[in-house]
Amino acid sequence: MNNEVKQTQVNGINLHVVETNKYKTNTIVLHIKSPLVKETVTNRALLPYILQNGTERFPSRQEIRSYLDELYGATLSVDVGKKGENQILSFRMDVSNENFLRDKSPLLEEAIKLLADIILRPSLEAGVFKPQVVENEKRNLKQQIQSIFDDKLRYANMRVTEEMCKDEPYGLNVWGYEAEIDEITREALYEQYTTMLKNDSFDLFVVGDVNNDEINQMVQNHFTFDNDRKPNSVQNDRQPKTDIVKENVVFEEQDVKQGKLHIGFRTNTTFNDDDYFAMQMFNGIFGGFSHSKLFINVREKASLAYYASSRYESHKGILMVMSGIEFSKYDQAVSIIKEQLESMQNGDFTDQEIAQTKAVLKNQLLETIDVAKGHVELLYHNSIASKSRSINDWLTGIENVNKEEIVKVAEKIQLDTIYFLKGKEE
Amino acid sequence: MGKIIFEQLNETLYHETLENGLEVYILPKQGFNKTYATFTTKYGSVDNHFVPIGEKEALKVPDGIAHFLEHKMFEDEEGDVFQLFSKQGASANAFTSFTRTAYLFSSTSEVEKNLHTLLDFVQHPYFTEESVEKEKGIIGQEITMYDDNPDWRVYFGVIENMYENHPVKIDIAGTVASIDKITKDLLYTCYETFYHPKNMVLFVVGALEPDPIIKLIKENQGKKTFKEMGDIKRIFDSEPFEVAKKKEVLRMSVHTPKCLVGFKEKNPNRQGSELLKHELAINTLLDIMLGQSSNNYEQLYNEGLIDNSFSFDYSAELGFGFSIIGGDTKKPDQLVASLEKLIESFVNTPLDKKVVDRAIKKKIGAFMRSLNSPEFIANQFTRYQFNEMNLFDVIETLEELTIDELEQKMKEHFDPKLFTVCQVLPK
Structure with missing residues (x-):
């Protein structure tokens, strides 16, 4: 098993290469990071979608797509995400390893070259992005934003975050705001793009049956920036711990059949902290798995829900609980969930629950790195945080957590916001 | 054990049909941490009209019963099988489609124990009236969740438009009303008919050596006895050629x-x-x-x-x-x-x-x-x-x-x- 990661700096890009022969394809991921800012969030969300619409060599979206098909169906997808208080623009490619094909023409360098073209050599008109492309992608982004409303689970998740982090960058929607889209000009977008090239942090990952030296050479040759890059290391300030005086309770009504209960907690523990592993253990015992307290008590014992789970966002230090319930079961569900937190704080969990959770957390980690894109996401945590943890650090970190440490992190957790999406009163 | 080599893809597949009829496939994957196994019966939501094993008359069962059965398999006298899998560092799951019900686990350690657990829990039905009633609340919420999901509704809507009689038009989970008709006895009838090893496939893929794995599976299966089983008789009404609704x-x-x-x-x-x-x-x-x-x-x-x-x-x-x-x-x-x-x-x-x-x-x-x-x-x-x-x-x-x-x-x-x-x- 070879999970070693080779890291270098090439042309101002942090390059991460994982050499492994377990896949039949090679994976390339580029993450571009900058702090979440209200004024630029919508513009930036448009950029990856615009960039995939044409390069100097392949001036239209259709020509790029045809070329990808030629490369034995190489895939290219773009995305916008949130990690802590950062907005991440992502470009992901996956290309067959020609060793498994009858046709042995090399594919990987072509893919890297295409990605570099997409980022650095976009197709332009009068020095800015093409009008038709910008119009199409504005329309697309509007529908993307609306689709959150249409998926009630995602909607409730966005709303609880918004309500909980009203005055913090983390409360911003990474897709931006529909009302701002029409006003965006091509010039403003192009300016945003040049700022991105100059100031944002670039992390490029290549995973597969590859050679690190060759990859370094390819990146050196193809990712050529016109000017020196000066990645901005500015981070949004970490908010000092504030005591939550009163729970914030928000009810919203829509024409739906199932209530969506989302509860946001402040854990006051992040990826950079020493008690990070204890927090992972807390989340595992509390709500991360199907042996966890939330699943057992909300679903199995009380039959209130099909799902009841918790998720820990480690860079911001927020824990979200979510469950889909009948409207009339709100009080019962909230009180069961609160009881589970109290029982964690009181140390009311067994050595067996601890052992179980360690086993599944370790299993989850090892399974994650079996998937190339999973491995990349795991490695990217280190780039986001100011702390670097290897797979082995992670495995030992989990193994060494004891009960007292879990109780300690549990005691730091505070309920901040309860959000409930329910049906309209008849 | 038979062996098929796919040279171009650099894969080797091992296969054996056991005495009880179970088809076993093993695919070693070098470099992976995990082993993934599925134990699948050829039984899904469309199999709602059939002649139960040992009977003569055909029976029509409530919509959603294959999926309901999938949920209930995870419970035995000791409690919840999820608990056992997680003690063994595995994550387990199951799904029901139109034509299959699959039980699965993945794990990076204790693969042999987990394989035993998978085979044993799927081959050991245990239903009580009380636990069946309790499950109705949980599955009721699962159904309501999908009712609110427009992507799901439009997808099943277009399938429903196509078919006049074929049960593929029925939602896999059934409805709150249809699952209310499910009883412990009906679950046993479906189980006995469709969970015979002759109607199932076991597939194990991942970081493993094929020989000890097949040995373990044979030992496990050798200890169990199953009724004699002929071909399963499924009944489907004839379906018109045209779509039911435009x-x-x-x-x-x-x-x-x-x-x-x-x-x-x-x-x-x-x-x-x-x-x-x-x-x-x-x-x-x-x-x-x-x-x-x-x-x-x-x-x-x-x-x-x-x-x-x-x-x-x-x-x-x-x-x-x-x-x-x-x-x-x-x-x-x-x-x-x-x-x-x-x-x-x-x-x-x-x-x-x-x-x-x-x-x-x-x-x-x-x-x-x-x-x-x-x-x-x-x-x-x-x-x-x-x-x-x-x-x-x-x-x-x-x-x-x-x-x-x-x-x-x-x-x-x-x-x-x-x-x-x-x-x-x-x-």
Whole structure:
């Protein structure tokens, strides 16, 4: 098993290469990071979608797509995400390893070259992005934003975050705001793009049956920036711990059949902290798995829900609980969930629950790195945080957590916001 | 134990049919941490009318019972099987489709224990009236969750439009009313009929040595006895050729309308290599017609009729099949009109060899990518096996597709008489 990661700096890009022969394809991921800012969030969300619409060599979206098909169906997808208080623009490619094909023409360098073209050599008109492309992608982004409303689970998740982090960058929607889209000009977008090239942090990952030296050479040759890059290391300030005086309770009504209960907690523990592993253990015992307290008590014992789970966002230090319930079961569900937190704080969990959770957390980690894109996401945590943890650090970190440490992190957790999406009163 | 080597792909598959009839497949995957196993019965939501084992009369069971049974298998006298798997560092799950119910785990340690647990819990039914009643609350919420999901509703809506009688039109989980009729005894009847080893496939893939694994499986199975079992008699009412309904509109709490169109399969009785070729051909045609590199996609996109959610797929099983096309759109009726027009013109235009070759290359690449995933291999191999096809024949079959065959299939499949539309519009 070879999970070693080779890291270098090439042309101002942090390059991460994982050499492994377990896949039949090679994976390339580029993450571009900058702090979440209200004024630029919508513009930036448009950029990856615009960039995939044409390069100097392949001036239209259709020509790029045809070329990808030629490369034995190489895939290219773009995305916008949130990690802590950062907005991440992502470009992901996956290309067959020609060793498994009858046709042995090399594919990987072509893919890297295409990605570099997409980022650095976009197709332009009068020095800015093409009008038709910008119009199409504005329309697309509007529908993307609306689709959150249409998926009630995602909607409730966005709303609880918004309500909980009203005055913090983390409360911003990474897709931006529909009302701002029409006003965006091509010039403003192009300016945003040049700022991105100059100031944002670039992390490029290549995973597969590859050679690190060759990859370094390819990146050196193809990712050529016109000017020196000066990645901005500015981070949004970490908010000092504030005591939550009163729970914030928000009810919203829509024409739906199932209530969506989302509860946001402040854990006051992040990826950079020493008690990070204890927090992972807390989340595992509390709500991360199907042996966890939330699943057992909300679903199995009380039959209130099909799902009841918790998720820990480690860079911001927020824990979200979510469950889909009948409207009339709100009080019962909230009180069961609160009881589970109290029982964690009181140390009311067994050595067996601890052992179980360690086993599944370790299993989850090892399974994650079996998937190339999973491995990349795991490695990217280190780039986001100011702390670097290897797979082995992670495995030992989990193994060494004891009960007292879990109780300690549990005691730091505070309920901040309860959000409930329910049906309209008849 | 039989052994098949796929040289080009650098994979070796081991196979054995056990004395009790169980088909076992083992695929070692070097370099992976995990082992993934699925234990699947050829029994899904469409099998709602059958002659129970040892009986003479056919029985019609409540909608959603195969899925309900899947939920209840996780409980035994000791309690919850999830607990046992997680003690052994595994994550376990299950799913029910139209034609299969699969139980699975993945783990990076204690693989042998987990395999025993998988075989033992699926081969040990334990239902009580009380636990059946309790499950109704949980599954009721699962059904309500899907009721609120517009993507799910529009997808099942278009299938429902196609079929007059075939149970593929029934939601896999049933309804709150139908599951209320499920009893402990009905669950046992379904279990006894469909969970015989002769009706099941075990697939194990991952970081493993095949010999000790097959030995363990044989020992485990050798200790158990099963009733004699003939062929299962399933009953399906005859299904008209035409679609049941040309259009359906659902009103939900959405901002952007959703629109799917479908073509009902004309000849849903293909199996084996004939089905494999047909399925790959229709999917290749869909890609040529509407894939991101096609002129049609470009046009629909520039006209603002589709966005990034646009997709298409063809799938078929014994007795039913369909292609489904669509996504989110601001102009659902205009999208339908454009699709009808462009499909008609596509079907009447000869295929371009260059474009066909490119589409086949793309399909081969996509297949290679899917072989990175132990989950895909186990689940799809089993599905192919139940339809008498072999997953590892995909590349060869793709390479053998001819333009003549594709042209003949596109004329047959994209028939306006078999076309139907389902839309979700804002309330």
